[in-house]
Amino acid sequence: xxxxxxxxxxxxxxxxxxxxxxxxxxxxxxxxxxxxxxxxxxxxxxxxxxxxxxxxxxxxxxxxxxxxxxxxxxxxxxxxxxxxxxxxxxxxxxxxxxxxxxxxxxxxxxxxxxxxxxxxxxxxxxxxxxxxxxxxxxxxxxxxxxxxxxxxxxxxxxxxxxxxxxxxxxxxxxxxxxxxxxxxxxxxxxxxxxxxxxxxxxxxxxxxxxxxx
Numbered sequence: 517x518x519x520x521x522x523x524x525x526x527x528x529x530x531x532x533x534x535x536x537x538x539x540x541x542x543x544x545x546x547x548x549x550x551x552x553x554x555x556x557x558x559x560x561x562x563x564x565x566x567x568x569x570x571x572x573x574x575x576x577x578x579x580x581x582x583x584x585x586x587x588x589x590x591x592x593x594x595x596x597x598x599x600x601x602x603x604x605x606x607x608x609x610x611x612x613x614x615x616x617x618x619x620x621x622x623x624x625x626x627x628x629x630x631x632x633x634x635x636x637x638x639x640x641x642x643x644x645x646x647x648x649x650x651x652x653x654x655x656x657x658x659x660x661x662x663x664x665x666x667x668x669x670x671x672x673x674x675x676x677x678x679x680x681x682x683x684x685x686x687x688x689x690x691x692x693x694x695x696x697x698x699x700x701x702x703x704x705x706x707x708x709x710x711x712x713x714x715x716x717x718x719x720x721x722x723x724x725x726x727x728x729x
Contacts, residue, residue, distance in 0.1 A: 546572050546576070546703075546726055546727070546728050546729075547569070547726070547727045547729070548569060548570035548572070548687075548703055548705065548724060548725060548726045548727070549567060549568075549569060549570070549724070549725045550567065550568050550569070550570055550685055550705040550707075550722065550723075550724050551565065551566070551567045551722065551723045551724070552565075552566050552567075552682055552683075552685065552707060552712045552720065552721075552722050553565040553566070553712060553720070553721050553722075554712050554713070554714070554715060554718045554719070554720050554721075555718060555719060555720075555721055556717065556718055557662075557718075557719050563715070563718060564712045564713070565712075566707040566710045566711070566712060567707075568705050568706060568707050568708060569705065570687075570703045570704065570705035570724070570726075571614075571615075571616065571703060571704055571705065572616070572702065572703045573616045573617070573618065573619050573701050573702065573703060573704060574616045574617055574619070575619045575620075575689075575700045575701045575702060576701075576702040576703055578700060579592070579689045579700055579702050582689075587691075589691040589692075590689045590691055590700070591689060592639070592643075592659065592687050592688065592689050592702055593638065593639050593688075593689070593690055593693070594636060594637060594638060594639060594687075594688040594689070594690040594693070594699065595636075595637040595639060595659065595661035595685055595686065595687060595688065595722055595724070596623060596634040596635070596636060596637070596669075596685060596686040596688055596701075597634060597635040597637055597661065597663055597682050597685050597720065597722060598623075598626075598632065598633075598634045598682065598683060598684040598685060598686070598706075599632070599633060599634065599635070599668065599674060599680045599681060599682045599683065599714070600631050600632045600680070600681060600683060600711075601631045601632075601633075601672060601673065601678040601679055601680050602631075602679040602680075602681060603679070604679065605679045605681070605713055607679075608709050609681065609683045609709065609711050610709065611683060611684060611706035611707070611708065611709075612706075614704060618701075618704065619700065619701040620697075620699055620700065620701055623669075623686070623701070626669075626670055627670045631672070632672075633667075633668025633669060633670045633671070633672035633674070634668055634669050634670075634686075635663055635664070635665065635668055635669065635674060636669050636688075636696060637661040637662065637663065637664070637722075638693065639659055639660070639661055641660045643657050643658055643659045643660075644657070644658045645657055645658075646658070648727050648729075655727060655728045655729070656725055656726070656727045656728075657725070657726050658723060658724065658725040658726075659687060659722075659723070659724045659725075659726075660721065660722070660723050660724075661685075661721070661722045661724075662719050662720070662721050662722070663682070663714070663719050663720040663721075664719065669696065674714060675714055675716075676713075676714055676715055676716045679713070680713070680714040681711040681712060681713045681714065682711065682712045682714070682720045682722075683706060683707050683710070683711040683712075684704065684705060684706040684707065685704070685705055685722050685724070686701050686702075686703065686704045686705075687701070687702040687703045687724055687726075688700065688701050688702060689702060703724075703726070705724075
């Protein structure tokens with residue numbers, strides 16, 4: 517009798533942990549472009565614009581697994597717009613150093629930061645889809661968020677009077693929109709030493725395109 521391999525399939529050998537089919541699927545290949553800009557909500561005129569790339573966190577893999585299993589509540593429907601209140605509007609902002617493990621605990625920890633906070637934005641505009649080539653139909657998804665309100669999640673002032681400036685963002689799955697503690701961070705990105713200040717009569721918009729290859 518011919519010996520069968522993994523799962524009883526002839527000719528298929530069992531793989532080790534270091535030689536797994538899952539090793540060939542690297543979520544870090546999900547390329548994202550974050551764009552932060554200030555604009556006049558009445559006219560649509562854009563005043564300031566920065567662009568950067570993102571990093572998909574370990575939580576992003578958890579989200580995709582839940583969605584693949586039909587758990588639609590874990591779709592991305594929230595953004596975090598991270599801001600800092602500056603002594604002088606021209607002061608530079610040094611973004612935090614983080615890796616793929618830097619998820620919700622980081623944002624909760626901002627409660628003790630005297631100057632940094634985030635706005636938890638509901639994505640009320642449906643995402644758009646596109647393809648990056650003839651091999652795909654809808655492998656690029658773009659999300660849009662917009663700041664609103666006068667304070668961050670932890671209560672810090674957001675506005676021109678506090679010299680607030682947005683310098684980073686996160687894409688977030690919120691299975692319960694009323695319970696931030698259940699949020700899972702899919703991806704984070706920062707504008708380097710750049711920033712977009714909050715000015716009177718303006719809001720700050722964020723577009724975030726993710727391409728899956």
